[in-house]
């Protein structure tokens with residue numbers, strides 16, 4: 001899968017990232033086949049959930065949303081095509097720039113904060129970066145977790161902030177936000193949802209009027225995270 005020697009890998013991976021943002025979709029027919037999927041059985045503690053039942057980082061719920069969201073961010077993201085999202089929205093393509101257990105040799109990791117995401121786009125937080133690093137150190141496996149949250153927790157700081165930051169932040173995390181929707185802080189998120197409740201709920205439940213308005217566009221969030229957001233709304237947006 002990763003046959004090229006390091007300098008080439010770095011250059012190649014870096015060029016993939018930049019050209020992916022600025023030009024068109026990388027549609028590589030030789031892309032590595034999706035590796036074995038690891039189903040992680042017990043509830044997994046991720047940011048915003050408690051308590052930690054396992055230390056395993058979930059690729060589907062923690063890593064994929066970060067790459068999908070922050071790489072398809074403002075300035076890179078093309079509303080009509082959403083081509084850019086494609087390259088970093090599946091495991092095998094992300095793995096082209098990741099070396100298992102070697103974060104420092106993983107171009108798609110080391111470039112974060114050093115050119116990626118572009119300067120004027122929302123940046124990954126130190127928590128996001130630490131999560132990606134941990135995932136790589138754990139072997140960069142295609143871990144798939146379904147039951148990842150404690151749905152009795154649905155405050156903004158306890159759950160919702162992290163869910164939105166991870167899944168929406170790359171596009172709606174800095175002002176004015178893609179499609180002029182800014183979800184980067186408590187007051188703005190509450191205000192937006194209050195005025196657009198049905199539209200918002202339809203978009204996260206993948207029932208939007210047009211497919212491109214289903215959010216996040218890279219794939220529906222796991223059910224328990226949607227539940228946490230819904231409970232937050234129903235209960236009057238607890239802080």
Ligand code: HEC
Nearest residue numbers: 068069072079167168171178179199200203212213215216
């Ligand atoms: C990769 C970028 C990206 C990410 C990540 C993203 N959005 Fe969006 N969002 C868009 C774009 C682009 C539009 C405009 C879509 C259109 O008009 O077809 C949009 C529109 C919306 C809309 C308006 C939909 C409508 O019917 O008008 C809502 C609500 C929304 N996003 C919420 C979210 C939420 C919540 C998340 C995270 C769970 C999220 N978005 C993640 C890019 C993104």
